[in-house]
Amino acid sequence: MLKRERSPVFAALAIQAVVFGGLYLLRPMVEGAMGAPVPLLWLALAQGLIAGIATRGFGFSVPWVIGQVVAPPLLLVALALDLPSWIFPVILILLILVFWNVAVGRVPLFLTNRTTSEAILKQLPKKKGLHMADLGSGLGGTLRYLAKNRPDARFSGLETAPLPFALSWLLGRLSGVKNLDFRFRDIFKEDLSELDVVYCFLSPVPMPQLFDKAKAEMKPGSLFISNSFEVPGHKPHKIVKVDDRRQTKLMIWRM
Ligand SMILES: C[S@@+](CC[C@H](N)C(=O)[O-])C[C@H]1O[C@@H](n2cnc3c(N)ncnc32)[C@H](O)[C@@H]1O
Structure with missing residues (x-):
């Protein structure tokens, strides 16, 4: 068996969680200064951008950074579209079934041309x-x-x-x-x-x-x-x- 590597999936999720926590704490201050609520789309864009920069800072490759930047706004759009709630676990399960070896072996799926x-x-x-x-x-x-x-x-x-x-x-x-x-x-x-x-x-x-x-x-x-x-x-x-x-x-x- 391949030696277990620290998983990039969990590191990427941890970055998103830390950025989310930071924005959650900062939001009242920003809203106080603006005198108006910060639109959710701005927050999602800021979340993606900061997470993307941090992800790059931790030495992740460009596809990971792009994923980190686009994930929060995409999630927001999906929520706004009011998709049925089962769609999220189904997408997650499909991703896990395809990219099974990313978490443990750090080998993604790309194909020989x-x-x-x-x-x-x-x-x-x-x-x-x-x-x-x-x-x-x-x-x-x-x-x-x-x-x-x-x-x-x-x-x-x-x-x-x-x-x-x-x-x-x-x-x-x-x-x-x-x-x-x-x-x-x-x-x-x-x-x-x-x-x-x-x-x-x-x-x-x-x-x-x-x-x-x-x-x-x-x-x-x-x-x-x-x-x-x-x-x-x-x-x-x-x-x-x-x-x-x-x-x-x-x-x-x-x-
Ligand atoms: C980059 S893809 C290459 C696919 C194929 N060889 C090609 O060239 O089109 C690497 C594949 O290796 C699989 N893989 C990674 N680690 C593996 C392991 N320990 N045992 C079996 N398959 C593994 C992944 O799931 C992935 O489908």
């Missing part, structure tokens, strides 16, 4: 019966593409975010591709010794621990491919620069 999948396909050894796994397979699109294009090989996806796993399983079934399977499994519990190629697109956080596991378990000559995220202290044997919009780098280690 087609150009990068094509580049990965070119890196796969020609060996018949080759077995490749995508550790944290998301919606499974990369593996569906590879499996279609390498019918002589086998592809496995491991995923623990419930909704992406269920979708990848379903889409895999519907695609009719036979050399492909998806399992609801923690990547740190999987034995990697039978694999010829391991692919991962995770985040900087799990890379050192995952690479140590791969080094200990993968057989000599097998490939470990990381999309975008380096392994501190371990230079890759090959770097493939993908000509896509985000200038993806595939780092490849021969075990």
Whole structure:
């Protein structure tokens, strides 16, 4: 299991709570000075702005900051629209089911694009019966593409975010591709010794621990491919620069 990191979700919520407390205390003073009540929209905008600045100050990345800035006004708009009350827990549950691994492993869901999948396909050894796994397979699109294009090989996806796993399983079934399977499994519990190629697109956080596991378990000559995220202290044997919009780098280690 991945070592538990302090969760950014709770830190972000704590920032919102502290800012809310501060504004709650300041509000009577401001209203006294203005001689009028502060409109709720102003408060929501101030809440978002201050929380966003504080979030950046704590070293969070830009998507987190944007989320912090827009959340309070969006919540206010949702309340003003008088949406049915069940909608909020439903949205929360859906977000948890999709972004399950953000809180513990600090790995969000973002997907390998087609150009990068094509580049990965070119890196796969020609060996018949080759077995490749995508550790944290998301919606499974990369593996569906590879499996279609390498019918002589086998592809496995491991995923623990419930909704992406269920979708990848379903889409895999519907695609009719036979050399492909998806399992609801923690990547740190999987034995990697039978694999010829391991692919991962995770985040900087799990890379050192995952690479140590791969080094200990993968057989000599097998490939470990990381999309975008380096392994501190371990230079890759090959770097493939993908000509896509985000200038993806595939780092490849021969075990
Ligand atoms: C950035 S996405 C990449 C998805 C897919 N590999 C792709 O490239 O399109 C990372 C995925 O890893 C999953 N994940 C993170 N930690 C995991 C773990 N310990 N076990 C299984 N899946 C995990 C996340 O839920 C997320 O769907």
